[in-house]
Every structure is written in C-alpha cells, then in structure tokens.
Amino acid sequence: MTVQGLFSGKANAAAQISAVPRIAIVGRGFSGMMMAVALMRTVRAPFHLQLFDPNSTVNGGQALASARSSTILNTRVRDLSVSLGDPDDFNDWLCSNAEFRAAVPAAIPGFRQIFVPREIFSDYVYQRFSEALAARRDITVQVCHDPVVAIRRSHGSRFLLESANPSNPLFDTVILATGYGLPRPEAEEQEIPPVRAQRLVARPHTVLLGSGIRVVDQLLQLRDAGYTGQVTIISRHGFLPQSHTPNSADPVFPAEALPQSLPDIVSFIRQACREAEEDGRSWQSVMNGLRRHARSLWRSLPARQKRQFNRHLRAIYDSHRNRLPEAMHLRLKQELAEGRTVLRRGRAGRRGLSGLFFTPAGSSSEEVIHAERIIDCRCHAPDLSAPLIQSLLAARLAMPDELALGLAVNARGETFLDDGSSIDGLFAVGPLGLGSLPDIDLVPEIVTQAYAASERIAERFYPQSQAV
Template sequence: MHRRVAIIGGGAAAAALLGELLERRPPHPLHLDWYTGGGALARGVAYATRSDHHLLNVRAASMGMFAGKPQGFLDFMQREDPSVAGTDFLPRRCYGDYLEAEVARAMALGKVHGHDVQVVPFAADAVVPEADGVTVFRGEETRRVDAAVLAIGTLPPQPLAGVDAEALASGRYVVDPWPLLAAPPAVAPAHVAVIGLGLTAVDVLLELAARWPDTRFTAISRHGLLPEPHLRTTALPSGDSAELIEAMLDAPDVHRWLRLLREAIAQEEDWRSVIDSLRPHIPALWAELPMEQRTRFQRHARWAWERVRHRMPPPVHASLAALERDGRLRRLRGHLQAADVDGDGLRLELRPHGGGALQVLQAGLAVQSVGMDFDVARTPHPLMRQLVVNRHVLPDPLGLGCQATPHGRLLHEGGVWPRLFAIGSLLRGTLWESTAMPEIRQQARAVADQLLAE
C-alpha cells in the first residue's frame, strides 16, 4: 500500500480521486499532498463557470462523483429542490457546488479516519518518478512520496497556425475563451468570429450572445455542423448491443465499423440509443484498433463521432436555433488560414472545405474554440514539458495524451512506472473516452484500488 500520495491537479478528476481515497479505511493512515494549482478548488475549468447559460451535457442522474454512488449529484440537488429530475440538464455551476461540498465532506471524513491531507495551492513544477517512489518539486521545496497521480485536466490551448503575433498581442484574437467569458469587454464588437463548432464554441456563443444582444456571430468549422442535441427523454436500445460489439471487435476496421453502426441504427427508433450503448465498450474497442486505423479515424471520422457522442442539451439547441433564425448566427465551412490585425479589427482568411479560393472575413473579435488539446509533446504546460523532455513519460503517437496502461500507469522507454499514474485527459490515447465524469470516476476508483493494494 502506498501511504504517501501526491495528487497533481485541482479539478474534478483530482477531487474524485481524493474522495475515493479518503472514504477508504486502509490499515494505515494516508498522507495526501494535493497540488491544486491555486484555481477554484475541485471545479477546474469545466465547472468554474457561474453562467446559467452553461449547462451540463449529461443528465443529472448520471453525474455522481463516485463510481459507487452514480446518483450522488442528483441526491445533492434534490435535497435543495425536490422538483429536480434525473433527466434534467442542470447548470454547470451547480455541479461545481456539488464537487466542493463532496470535497469538504471527504476531507472531514478523512480526518476522522486519521488521514492527513496537505492542500498545496500551487502547481507542481517537476515530477521525477523512480521504481521505489516519486519526487515532487515545487519552487525550492521537494517532497518524496510513495506514488503520484497526474490529474491535470485540459492542457492550455495554443493558437492555430497562421494567427499573426500582432493579432495575439492585440487581444482581438482570443485563444483561451474562459477568461473572456468570465469578464467580457463592456464595449461589444459588432461582429465576432468563433473558430470551431464543438461544445466549447456552443458555450462561447450562448454567453456572448446574451451579454452582447446586438452582436452578430460567424462560426467556422471544417463541416459547419453543430453538435447533435440530446432527446428530451432518455432512449434505450430496443435490442441487445452484445451482437454489435462482438461484430466490431471481430473486425477492427473503421470503415466496417461505420457500416455496422449504420445497420444497427436502421433497426432503432433513434440513432442515439445505438451510440449510447457503445459507451461502456469504447476502451475495449479502441484498444483493438491498429495504429493505422486509429490514424484513419482521427483524420476522417473523429469529427462525426464527436458531434453525435458529445451532444448538447435540448434547451441549448433551441437557443442556438433561435440565434440562427434571428440572423445573429451564421455557420461557415472552412479552415482558418490566417488572422491579422486590420484597423480596429481582424482580417481572417478562410480556406473553404474541399478547396477553392480564399474567403476574407472581417471581425472585431475572434474567439478560438476548437476543443481540448491533448498533445503533451507540444504543450506549453510546464510540468508536462518537464516530464516529456526528461523522457519520464512517452507522448501518444497521435497526440492524445501519454502512453499508459488501461489502468492508468504511465509508460516510459523502459516499461511501466509502478508508482506514477494518470487519470482523465492524459489517458485519451489509451482509452479514447476519458474526459467525462462517468469515465473519470471509474478511473479514480481503479487508481485508488491500486494505490491501496497491499
């Protein structure tokens, strides 16, 4: 059993692991060093928003923090408001409140059990793993621990190629939308370009459209399509998905998988039930795909999978449809080629999807919202750069986090680190689905089991 453990990261994934450990009663007390990075404790980026426009993309009944209590969030909300239903899509700020409450409860329980938790309100500067332990560096202080877990959440976004340095320096091209959404300028631009059309872009559009009622928006993406909406009620498969999963495992080929999915969807009342039935099997399916097929999926099918797998709540879909009907939102298919300062605004050059002459778009502000960055080999994140440069971890070949075992142990050139783990986004290349709470809580339990095993 590892008695002293460092948890590195201050968001929901780290909170889930902390809770799993503090609820246990091992033979010896635990000493936990929690490097939170100084942000909003437990909330991270996803749940730090206070906007009522930003809703959870998963129904309340499925958002529990612990694997053993999947309805924990629903129970928390119903104590305050019994009218809340398990099928509701609630504001993300409510989930942040729930995480904070669960962390406070776990800390109090851990104290009763004799556990010691040291909250370090800073980021770890460096981590040096060895066979018999891990050393964590923060400033001039070093701490030797029995094991460390990286739960750092999303990597900092980077500007797209072609964005001019002057455009970045001007503040008119925004790479990280969250500080902007928390405190948008008082003077609204007449026209805003949003680069990307995933769930982050949806958050940007909803918040800025509400703050700036006279602003027009142009959203640009490869295919110009928004995420699909959830049904207002849950949809379950009418048949057993075991036959579909078995057929996919027998033929790990992206083109064949797409054909099998189309055939399964044709037998259902709604396609969402088929997509949702795959969720528990995604890690096993992804593990069977050869690297060539993973590359093909990334290039040709990832965009389609993301928009049907990571869907938006019906009220969000309705709000965006209203913006389009009112002429405030238009969508373009294309790729950003360049962004330069032009007078008081920006000049954006777009390459239409499929080729053709460049299009020029003028905007007072451009907000990059292309989704999460997983590429540890190119990230400016200081800790991940240190781990990669010193070859303590191996970047995933497709830029999807770090190479790891399915149970979260990180790999290096000599094999598997026995005492260095990861949960959440860093396991994207190993598990594929690794960023939503239903998956993260399972990872937290699995890592806690390994940390506490004799």
C-alpha cells in the first residue's frame, strides 16, 4: 500500500500552512512514519507536517515494506502495537483482516504470539497513519522526495532545512528519523556482482557477510529460491541469532538490586538464566525482563564499561535479543549441522578477482575464500559522517553519544549537549540514539519514544494540549 504526493486535510491548505507550527520529519522509515502517527494522535491543535525522504513511496517504513512478502519479523504480534496504551491494537487489526484470518486459521482466538511477514506490519502502520490523518481535518501533511543535506538555526529559534529544493521553508520543530542513513549504492544492490568467475570452486559458493537477522533472512531466501550451492557466513564475532521459545516468554527478572560492575552484571544475568531454566522457565524470559532494566543499567555504567560492553558483549547481547522464530532457527541449525552452510569467525577484507580476502579470528594471515557471489548483510551503524549529521555537530545542535554510535539523546528523543542542555525543537528518534538508549532500534522502544517526543512537542506548542 503506497501513496505519493501531498496529503491535505483542507482545501485552503497553503494559506493555513504559514499560520500554524511547522514540523519536519527527516526520514520516512518506520521511525519517521511512527513519529507522524504519534504527532497526529497527540498534538491536538493544528500543525503542518512535512516528511522528507528521497525514497518516493509512502508506506509503513521503507525497510519493512521493501521486504519480500515471506520475510518474517522476529518480534511477536503482541509487541508490535503502534497505539500507546493498547498493546492489542496490531492483533485486533489482524483479526479484522479477513484475508489474513483465512490464511492463518490456526491462531485462535488471536494472533498475539505469532510472527508475521514484515510487509503485513508495514500495511498496518500505513493504515494507522492514513486513519490518523483522516481523523485530523485541521492539519496538513506534505511529502518531499529530497534528502536533507544540512540543518541550521535561522530566524531565531527556527530551523532551516537545506535540500536540493532551494526554497525550503523554516520549521519550528525538526525530528531526525534517518536511522541507518541514506541507502548506500553498494548496499542497495545487496548482491555484489559475481567476481570474474574463475571456476575455482567445485560447486556454486556464496559468501554472506554479517551475523544478524539479515544474514539468516538472506540464507533462507536463497534456499527458498532453489539455491543449492555452498554458503559461508563470515561473522566478526561468530554469534548467530538465537531462537525464540515456541510460546510466549513472559518477562522475569530477579528482584535483587543489580551489581555495579559489568563482569558482575554478566554473572548475575547468567545466574538468573540458569535459575529460570531450573524453574521451568526460559532464558528468553530473563532476556525479555532484562530489556525492561536495560535503560537504567546502561545509564549507570561508566563510559569505560560501556566501551567494554560494546567491544566484547554487544554481539552476544544482540544474538540473544534479536531472536529468530523457532521454525527459522531450526532451518538455520539444520543448514549448519549438514554443512551446507558454514560459519567462519573473522574479518572480511577486500574483494579479489575470485573471491574474498579473509582473516580468520586469532590469525594474522589472510586467505582467499573463493566464491561467485558475496552478499553484504551487515547492519551498519548510523553514519555520523553524513553531511546532515555533520551540519548539526558543527552548529552545536547535537553531539555524539559517549561511544560515538549515534547522537546523544534522552528518552524523549531530544538532542542534548555536554552541559546537559537539550536543543529546543530538535529531536532524533530511533537508531540514531542507539549509543544513548539500549534497544532504541526496535519497534516497541521506537513507539514509546515517538509518543514521548510528541507529548513534548504538544507541550511546547500548545501548553493546554492533551493526548487525543
């Protein structure tokens, strides 16, 4: 479901635009669309909203909608509601969708525990966006297809957005939702053209780079498309995603206070997992419980320990939090057990004429892995060197977080500087805040942050405004 162009709640939109607060959202991925939904539901009084993204379509989030229809989200339906205070909203939407109900009849009475294709989630988000817009005859929404290259203050406290369009107007509020940045030309293609095929391999051989959900997705897509060749996964740390439990893993976590140092915290969590399993629960329940404490835990760690976590533990943490639906995990295990797919730990280097240069972990010598195809499935961190981010840093409208993984933001997405002062009117939501807020790259956390940011924006513009 996609729409292009300009949405307007009223015919005399142009005249109205100049008189009301103007809000820009940069990026129409899931975070940008979620932010739009939250604003339309939260800010009661009129405003003009402009959404920037070079991607010409409008849907429930580019990464989500561009997936193949069979690509499954790895989060259960129960955790994907975009309605604050109504965790069943996505389930209800699915229940009211006759086509979906007919296709998935077994999940009675509801779909809370199942995993659905990304495309369906995108349709749901887009429908909630359309409904929120239809319910607001007092706002205007405009879609622009330009990348924003710089933001600066202008006319006092307002913001000027620079893009290819020379007549960009001023905005009172800007929300950065640029996630992992603009599509990179080489990443867009995903599949790197075959290196000049010197037939050095006995059978077709594909190398997949990365270790997250994307790698597993890509592997299973290849197999579903009939690919029978050998696959090698190259992962820096060698941790592939773990499995979800077949049924719901309700969060549990020990009531005792957490220890202070990182090694003690790790032992504490390991012990909690062991105890949960002994009690007939799962380690997955403990990981779900840990996510509820992650934010305060992260805040309490000194920068040195955060860096330590990033270097040594993040890959393990990611493999335990971004879990695969059981059926996908079983297929992955089978691939590895049968040797059709091999996992190699180490560093991927440059591409040669017949494959990829590779340095195995613990070794200093490079070898060549001969392959006909190399597919990069790595998830790149937000790019702080992008011109847009650089313009913000140069104008002191934002600063990098302690680990320089993204921008320093608070739970409401407000950017702040080293003296602790937040930048009035500027927000960064979603993965841009990953160094400040754990798990802010996941749907539930993005939803919460989008509503918190919207409440803040409502307070700024209209102090009397209440959530609709």
